Structure formats: structure tokens, C-alpha cells
Amino acid sequence: MNKQEILDKQKKYLWPNHLLYYTEPLPLDHGDGMYVWDVEGHKYLDFFAGILTTSVGHNHPKVTQAVQEQAGKLLHSSTLYPNENHVKLAEKMAQITPGKLQTSYFTNSGTEADETAVMLAKCYTGYQEIIALRHGYSGRSPLGMSLTGQASWRIGGTHILGIKHAMNPYCYRCPLKMNPETCGAACAEDVEEVIKTSTSGRIAAFLAEPIQGVGGFVTPPKEYFKIVVEIVHNYGGLFICDEVQTGFGRTGDKWFGIEHWQVEPDIMTMAKGIANGLPMGNTITTEAIAQGMVGQGLTISTFGGNPLSTAASLATIEVMETEATPQHIGEVGGLLRAGLEKLQEKYPLVGDVRGMGLMQGVELVKDRQTKEPAPEAVVAVFEQTRARGLLIGKGGMYNNVLRIAPPLIATKEHVEEALNILDHAFAQVQELNL
Ligand SMILES: Cc1ncc(COP(=O)(O)O)c(C=O)c1O
Structure with a gap:
């Protein structure tokens, strides 16, 4: 099919609310490592990795081989029957996750992973209420949307009661209007305030992302x-x-984002990059907490932990242990960050650069003093970078944050190529004064 045929069928047969990047949507055809090609043969350096999902690059030979071998062996059996890949991956997860996290429940997406976590927290504690953060994103199910702290992602209304949102630690736009250098993370106290004023005083859980992804890498x-x-x-x-979003090395130097804050989660959820693009979610917890589900009723995920996704995930971890290690991500992420900060010095439209490792956000503003968001500039940067062969992402409560998150195999040369394209794009867009 040519480009126009794909776009026509997209319009005719897919719901109109599908979000598509770019003024003229971009039908992709194939990928290899850090690059993807559209159906007309144009090549793009991928610095969004299919929403932080293609962890070890497109068609990594080790992942492809693992999937091909498994596909010829057993595609699906359901979790009613133990399977080698399933238990092997669970063991691996216990090894790479921090603290006492030990026992996994595999599903198919981030939404399901968060749903499973909340279900477990309620069963274990016997309490019902949940605290989440403003600007957070937790998925597209009724519970996922209710946990989400952005009205625009809560289609159809707020569905589930008993969820309260505390202030998020958005230092660039401090909700308390304090100075981040001296505030001592005063916003953290809001969690207690919300519990004391808006719940029954006993909560099942607090759910948060180490770095808010959809929220604009806060x-x-x-x-x-x-x-x-x-x-x-x-x-x-x-x-x-x-x-x-932060799982599996993305933030550099550690396997998981939360390790940078030196606390141990009771339950951790992951999805996106853990199987390099095959659908997979995981909810991992301690042995003691997992006991909280026993005797409470039945639950099953038909596709969860399926032999194909688990094969892809095992191969992804193997590549990350050798090629795209957390240390490598830390080093290349440092170069990316330094380059973006240089662009911030050069272009007033760059209000803030933040993030960790290969998860860097660039917040665009109309004016550095007022910090008025510049979503139109993001749209213009998108068109400019596409035209020069670079794919990036966007996000943020005000649609004014560029999300820069390449596959974790990115090298210094890839980072330089991306920075060069961003430099040209910012130069053009700065002129437009959007
Ligand atoms: C932090 C976070 N949690 C949950 C989800 C939901 O994941 P999925 O889209 O796989 O259901 C997302 C998706 O972007 C996410 O960023």
C-alpha cells in the first residue's frame, strides 16, 4: 500500500480519536537499530522509540531470533500451564529489581500492570483509597484514567471513586511557588495533607512514577x-x-528509576520497553505482599506471561546486560543532557531541560520570565525535525514539552546527529516567535 492508501484507510476504518503525530501522519514501514523508514523510503533517526518501548532498537537480531524460535515452538498456552520462559523471566525480574521485590504477575500492558498493583494493594491492606499525583498518567482503563492526574486523558469522566491527587513535584512550575533550591521538597508534605483531609485516614496505596512520563518528564x-x-x-x-516509562535502564546507571531516590517500592509496575515492543506488563512485589491475594478470589490474564513476549523480554534483558547497559545509558544520557543544556543557552524558547539518562524533557516557553507555555512551538519543532529526519515525542500538561527518549543502544554519534537536527529546528522556530 502506498502512503495515501494507508492514510485513507486509517481515516475510514479506524476511530477518529486515534492520536497521530504530525500535520500529515507518518506511515512507517520498517526499522533497523536506531532508524525507521517510512513507506516512501525516507529514513528517520528514532529518538522516541515507539513511546520509550523499543529499548534495544528496532529488529535487534537477538530479540528477533528469540521471538522467531519461540514462534515455531509454542505461541500460546495460557498461564494455566507453567512455562519455562515465564518462570525464567520471573526469576530474572527478581534479580534486577531492587530490595525485596521477588514475585511477578505478568499481564499485557502498563494499564493492566497498574490495575493489578491497585488490586493487590487493596487486598493486602484491606483499605480502599489511593493517592496518585497530579499530572501523572496511569493508563486508559476506567481505573487508569481515574488515577491519571490530567483532565484531557480522562475521557468519559472520572470513573472510580476513592482516588485523590496530591501536588506533583514540578520544580519548574512549583505548585507551592517555592524555590526548588531551598524548599526541602515541601510538596511531599501535601501527600499527608491530602490523606488527612480527603480520605478516611487509612489508604491502600500511593502510586507514582519516578519521573512523570506523559506529564512531560517531571x-x-x-x-x-x-x-x-x-x-x-x-x-x-x-x-x-x-x-x-522509567523501567529497564532508561534513567541511566540503575535498572529502575526509583533506585536514584534510594527508596524501596512495595509494588513496582513496568511495561513498554520490557519486551522491546511485544505487549507485556509486569507487577512485581514482595512474597509477603503477594500473599495478600491468596484466598481473596480468582484472577487470570489469558495472554499474560505468554511464551512469545517472555522470550522477547528475556532477550531484551540479555542485550541490556551486555550492550545497552545502565552504565552505557548513563554515559550517553549525560552527553544528550549536556547538548540539550547548550541548546537551552542558545535559544530562549527552551525554558527547562530535565530528566535522567536517555529520558530528557525540553519544555518550550514563549517567554522565560512568565514561563507561558509554547505548545505551538512544539508543533513547529515537530515539523522541522521530521523534515530533517528525526523523530521525537511530546507531552506535558500544557502540551509544551519535547520528550527525547531514544532506544537505549544510542551512541555518542546518534546523540550528536539528533542534537544537530534539534539545533537547526530550534533556530527556525525561534525566528517564528510562536
Ligand atoms: C507511567 C505509565 N503508566 C501506565 C501507562 C499505561 O500503559 P499502556 O499504554 O501500556 O496501557 C503508561 C502509558 O503511557 C505510562 O506512561
């Missing part, structure tokens, strides 16, 4: 999670850490 100060987790435990709750 990165909490270093004291934040220690303060919050202590509060949450004092009120009977568990800390559910949503690593759907």
Missing part, C-alpha cells in the same frame, strides 16, 4: 520519595512505583 527532587514513602507507610498504605 523529575522530583532527591529528597522527595523518602519523605512521601514514610508518610504513606504511616497511614497504612503501600508504595506502588510505576516504572512503565
Whole structure:
């Protein structure tokens, strides 16, 4: 099919609310490593990795081989029958996750992973209420949308009661209008305030992302999670850490984002990059907490932990242990960050650069003093970068954040290529004064 045929059929046979990037949507055809090609043969350096999902690059030979071998062996059996890949991956997850996290429940997406975490927290604690963060994103199910802290992602209304949202640690736009250098993470105290004023006083859980992904890579100060987790435990709750975007090395130097804050989650969820693009979610917890589900009723995920996705995930981890290690991600991420900060010095439209490792956000503003968001500039940067062969992502409560998150195999040369294209794009867009 040519480009126009694909776009026509997209319009005719897919719901009109499908979100598509770019003024003229971009039908992709194939990928290899850091690059993808559209159906007309144009090549793009991929710095969004299918929403932080193609962890070790497109068609990584080890992942492809593992999937091909498994596809010829057993595609599906359901979790009613134990399977080697399933248990092997669970063992591996116990090894790479921090603290006492030990026992996994595999599903098919981040939404399901978060749903499973909340279900477990309620069963274990016997409490019902959940605290989430403003600007957070937790998925597209009724519970996922209710946990989400952005009205635009809550289609059809707020569905589930008993969820309250605390202030998020958005230092660039501090909700308390304090100075991030001296505030001592005062926003963390809001979690206690919300529990005391808006719940029954006992909560099942506090759910948060180490770095808010859809929220525009909002990165909490270093004291934040220690303060919050202590509060949450004092009120009977568990800390559910949503690593759907930050998981598997993305933040550099560590396997999981939360490790940078030196706290141990009670439950951790992950999805996106853990199987390099095959559908998979995981909810991992301690042996003691997992006992909370026993005797409470039945639950099953037909496709969860299926032999194909688990094969892909095992191969992805193998590549990350050798090629795209957390250390490599830390080093290349450091180069990316330094380059983006240089662009910030050069272009007034860059208000803030934040994030960790290969998860860097660039917030665009009309004016550095007023910090008025510049979503139109993001749209213009998108068109400019596409024209020069670079794919990036966007996000943020005000649609004004560029999300830069390449596959984790990115090298110094890839980063230089991307920075060069961004430099040209910013130069053009700065001129437009959007
Ligand atoms: C932090 C976070 N949690 C949960 C989800 C939901 O994941 P999925 O789209 O796989 O259901 C997302 C998706 O973007 C996410 O970023």
C-alpha cells in the first residue's frame, strides 16, 4: 500500500480519536537499530522509540531470533500451564529489581500492570483509597484514567471513586511557588495533607512514577520519595512505583528509576520497553505482599506471561546486560543532557531541560520570565525535525514539552546527529516567535 492508501484507510476504518503525530501522519514501514523508514523510503533517526518501548532498537537480531524460535515452538498456552520462559523471566525480574521485590504477575500492558498493583494493594491492606499525583498518567482503563492526574486523558469522566491527587513535584512550575533550591521538597508534605483531609485516614496505596512520563518528564527532587514513602507507610498504605516509562535502564546507571531516590517500592509496575515492543506488563512485589491475594478470589490474564513476549523480554534483558547497559545509558544520557543544556543557552524558547539518562524533557516557553507555555512551538519543532529526519515525542500538561527518549543502544554519534537536527529546528522556530 502506498502512503495515501494507508492514510485513507486509517481515516475510514479506524476511530477518529486515534492520536497521530504530525500535520500529515507518518506511515512507517520498517526499522533497523536506531532508524525507521517510512513507506516512501525516507529514513528517520528514532529518538522516541515507539513511546520509550523499543529499548534495544528496532529488529535487534537477538530479540528477533528469540521471538522467531519461540514462534515455531509454542505461541500460546495460557498461564494455566507453567512455562519455562515465564518462570525464567520471573526469576530474572527478581534479580534486577531492587530490595525485596521477588514475585511477578505478568499481564499485557502498563494499564493492566497498574490495575493489578491497585488490586493487590487493596487486598493486602484491606483499605480502599489511593493517592496518585497530579499530572501523572496511569493508563486508559476506567481505573487508569481515574488515577491519571490530567483532565484531557480522562475521557468519559472520572470513573472510580476513592482516588485523590496530591501536588506533583514540578520544580519548574512549583505548585507551592517555592524555590526548588531551598524548599526541602515541601510538596511531599501535601501527600499527608491530602490523606488527612480527603480520605478516611487509612489508604491502600500511593502510586507514582519516578519521573512523570506523559506529564512531560517531571523529575522530583532527591529528597522527595523518602519523605512521601514514610508518610504513606504511616497511614497504612503501600508504595506502588510505576516504572512503565522509567523501567529497564532508561534513567541511566540503575535498572529502575526509583533506585536514584534510594527508596524501596512495595509494588513496582513496568511495561513498554520490557519486551522491546511485544505487549507485556509486569507487577512485581514482595512474597509477603503477594500473599495478600491468596484466598481473596480468582484472577487470570489469558495472554499474560505468554511464551512469545517472555522470550522477547528475556532477550531484551540479555542485550541490556551486555550492550545497552545502565552504565552505557548513563554515559550517553549525560552527553544528550549536556547538548540539550547548550541548546537551552542558545535559544530562549527552551525554558527547562530535565530528566535522567536517555529520558530528557525540553519544555518550550514563549517567554522565560512568565514561563507561558509554547505548545505551538512544539508543533513547529515537530515539523522541522521530521523534515530533517528525526523523530521525537511530546507531552506535558500544557502540551509544551519535547520528550527525547531514544532506544537505549544510542551512541555518542546518534546523540550528536539528533542534537544537530534539534539545533537547526530550534533556530527556525525561534525566528517564528510562536
Ligand atoms: C507511567 C505509565 N503508566 C501506565 C501507562 C499505561 O500503559 P499502556 O499504554 O501500556 O496501557 C503508561 C502509558 O503511557 C505510562 O506512561
